[in-house]
Amino acid sequence: MALLDIRNVSRRFGDLKALDDVSLSIEAGEFFTLVGPSGCGKTTLLRIIAGFDDPDGGDLLLDGQSLAGMPPEKRPVHTVFQSYALFPHLTVAQNVAFPLQMAGKSESEIRSRVKETLELVHLTDKARQFPHELSGGQRQRVALARSLINNPRLLLLDEPLAALDARLRVQIQGELIALQREVGITFVFVTHSQEEALALSHRIAVMNEGRIVQIGAPEQIYSSPKNRFVADFIGTINLLSVDVREATSDHLRLHAAGLGEITSVPASGVAAGQRGAFALRPEQVNVVAPGDFQELDNHFHGTVRDHLYLGDVTLYKIALDNGVVLEALLTNSLPGCVRFLERGDPVGVGWRREAGVFLHD
Amino acid sequence: MTAGRASRKRWLWAAALTVYAFLYVPLAVVVLFSFNDSLLNAEWVGFTTRWYVTLFDDEQMLRAAGNSLFIALSAASAATVLGTMAGLAMHRWRSGFQRVLPFLVLTPVAMPEILLGVSLLIFFRQVLDLTLGLTSILLAHITFSIGFVAIVVRTSLAMQDESLFEAARDLGASPWQTFRRVTLPLILPAVLAGFLMSFTLSIDDFVITVFVAGVGVTTLPLQIYSMIKVAVSPEVNAVSTLLMALTLTLIALAAKLAPDALKGRA
Numbered sequence: 001m002a003l004l005d006i007r008n009v010s011r012r013f014g015d016l017k018a019l020d021d022v023s024l025s026i027e028a029g030e031f032f033t034l035v036g037p038s039g040c041g042k043t044t045l046l047r048i049i050a051g052f053d054d055p056d057g058g059d060l061l062l063d064g065q066s067l068a069g070m071p072p073e074k075r076p077v078h079t080v081f082q083s084y085a086l087f088p089h090l091t092v093a094q095n096v097a098f099p100l101q102m103a104g105k106s107e108s109e110i111r112s113r114v115k116e117t118l119e120l121v122h123l124t125d126k127a128r129q130f131p132h133e134l135s136g137g138q139r140q141r142v143a144l145a146r147s148l149i150n151n152p153r154l155l156l157l158d159e160p161l162a163a164l165d166a167r168l169r170v171q172i173q174g175e176l177i178a179l180q181r182e183v184g185i186t187f188v189f190v191t192h193s194q195e196e197a198l199a200l201s202h203r204i205a206v207m208n209e210g211r212i213v214q215i216g217a218p219e220q221i222y223s224s225p226k227n228r229f230v231a232d233f234i235g236t237i238n239l240l241s242v243d244v245r246e247a248t249s250d251h252l253r254l255h256a257a258g259l260g261e262i263t264s265v266p267a268s269g270v271a272a273g274q275r276g277a278f279a280l281r282p283e284q285v286n287v288v289a290p291g292d293f294q295e296l297d298n299h300f301h302g303t304v305r306d307h308l309y310l311g312d313v314t315l316y317k318i319a320l321d322n323g324v325v326l327e328a329l330l331t332n333s334l335p336g337c338v339r340f341l342e343r344g345d346p347v348g349v350g351w352r353r354e355a356g357v358f359l360h361d
Numbered sequence: 362m363t364a365g366r367a368s369r370k371r372w373l374w375a376a377a378l379t380v381y382a383f384l385y386v387p388l389a390v391v392v393l394f395s396f397n398d399s400l401l402n403a404e405w406v407g408f409t410t411r412w413y414v415t416l417f418d419d420e421q422m423l424r425a426a427g428n429s430l431f432i433a434l435s436a437a438s439a440a441t442v443l444g445t446m447a448g449l450a451m452h453r454w455r456s457g458f459q460r461v462l463p464f465l466v467l468t469p470v471a472m473p474e475i476l477l478g479v480s481l482l483i484f485f486r487q488v489l490d491l492t493l494g495l496t497s498i499l500l501a502h503i504t505f506s507i508g509f510v511a512i513v514v515r516t517s518l519a520m521q522d523e524s525l526f527e528a529a530r531d532l533g534a535s536p537w538q539t540f541r542r543v544t545l546p547l548i549l550p551a552v553l554a555g556f557l558m559s560f561t562l563s564i565d566d567f568v569i570t571v572f573v574a575g576v577g578v579t580t581l582p583l584q585i586y587s588m589i590k591v592a593v594s595p596e597v598n599a600v601s602t603l604l605m606a607l608t609l610t611l612i613a614l615a616a617k618l619a620p621d622a623l624k625g626r627a
Binding site: 050051052071072073077078079081082083085087088089098099102103146147150 | 522524525527528529530531532533534535538542543546547
């Protein structure tokens with residue numbers, strides 16, 4: 001049985017469908033991420049799980065028990081807020097002790113648990129300080145400690161890294177993964193950042209316009225996006241308009257107008273005559289000397305339009321003969337092996353038939 | 362350019378001084394003459410504190426002061442509790458017909474005092490059939506203070522991060538525990554400021570009190586008024602000075618406790 005079962009949940013705000021018949025199961029021990037652009041409904045869903053908002057239809061089951069009508073304080077679900085929501089009039093230790101006091105635990109138990117939990121997040125020496133005396137990263141850890149101390153069944157995290165600078169964000173991402181593994185509590189993480197979603201999660205639900213578009217492991221979502229929205233939202237991707245010429249159990253033959261044929265691996269549900277897009281990640285595109293296509297199944301001629309040097313990698317924009325611009329990402333790992341291409345250089349681009357997916361409209 | 366700015370600055374200073382003189386010279390005169398060793402408020406004779414001594418020997422005056430303090434403390438306490446509740450309700454209910462609520466709570470603040478006095482008198486006599494006295498004064502003072510407390514409390518609530526209250530609930534606090542452990546500590550400065558404002562309004566009130574006091578019970582402002590009907594004695598200057606000092610102290614304290622709330626930011 002799933003830990004949390006969300007069944008056909010809907011929520012309207014006036015004319016806006018914030019959540020449109022959302023169903024989803026979260027397993028115990030998972031690091032589950034809801035990702036999507038702002039306004040996609042992910043925060044509404046989180047607030048409904050926490051009990052701050054009620055669905056207009058559908059039901060939520062935690063350990064098989066319906067949460068309908070249960071106020072937030074009765075739910076074994078705690079939240080880390082985007083603003084952290086640390087009580088400014090209480091010290092770090094008092095903030096962390098709050099859930100245990102509300103649960104009516106004894107003074108001695110509270111003391112030892114607070115000590116343990118502060119050790120877990122490396123804040124023992126800050127116990128007597130007030131939130132305003134802490135740095136952003138430290139506040140974040142207090143919020144985590146406070147939400148974890150009473151062992152919730154589910155920890156909800158509402159864009160908890162949004163307020164941190166880039167360096168700190170990467171560091172805290174690592175700490176979050178380690179912490180989740182250590183405490184074994186199920187995390188439901190909400191973010192608009194696809195990078196965070198890919199880096200942290202066991203499973204991801206991509207949301208758009210109040211619906212779940214795709215659920216899967218990060219590598220599934222990244223390598224096999226279900227449609228244009230997911231392909232475009234998760235990572236950067238090249239989309240070529242194509243129609244299907246031939247679909248067999250051995251291969252797909254696609255035709256891109258003005259470019260030519262593309263061979264791809266077979267996919268279920270694809271039939272000749274369908275129109276759609278061929279989606280290809282920039283790192284799957286090989287850039288070679290013109291004519292030197294080696295064993296690449298698909299290859300075209302092009303001209304370097306632009307390049308963006310990013311240190312570890314360089315992103316090349318390559319204009320193909322039909323005017324389509326393809327992005328190719330090359331690592332700068334072996335200086336000398338990858339020639340630094342200049343604007344206007346004629347090049348060949350190609351990819352193996354296993355690379356890329358067909359997405360029908 | 363520089364000369365222009367300098368002259369503008371001089372004008373600004375002059376304007377400010379005029380305004381402050383207009384506000385505070387009459388008060389300063391009262392304070393000054395309360396220490397004047399003469400029965401007449403005409404010319405400075407010499408320094409004395411004997412009017413203050415006379416004051417504390419004047420039994421009528423002491424009784425009135427006692428009444429005023431009792432009424433101010435009780436009215437401010439009751440208004441603080443009710444006003445805080447009103448402020449919370451106004452903060453929480455911000456849609457539909459509930460938007461009328463703040464308007465209704467705040468009306469007594471803007472209502473002409475004489476109107477409030479008359480209507481309270483009619484209400485107490487005709488509707489409640491109350492004997493005018495301490496009780497009626499107390500009820501009247503509570504009535505006009507609630508709105509002020511409610512405004513200050515609502516302003517303070519509006520400035521809090523709403524997720525603090527959600528966090529408390531989320532972490533296992535019942536609505537009452539959330540109020541006791543989180544909301545009240547956060548708005549306490551505003552609640553205290555509301556109390557001090559109510560106290561000040563009550564102890565200074567004249568117009569409404571005249572209508573609802575009836576006979577027999579006198580407050581300090583009523584006592585002062587009855588004394589100046591005869592003549593403005595130095596004793597009146599002395600009691601006014603004390604009252605002024607008390608009021609200013611409380612207002613300063615309230616402003617320090619809830620600086621933003623008193624600026625009337627909503």
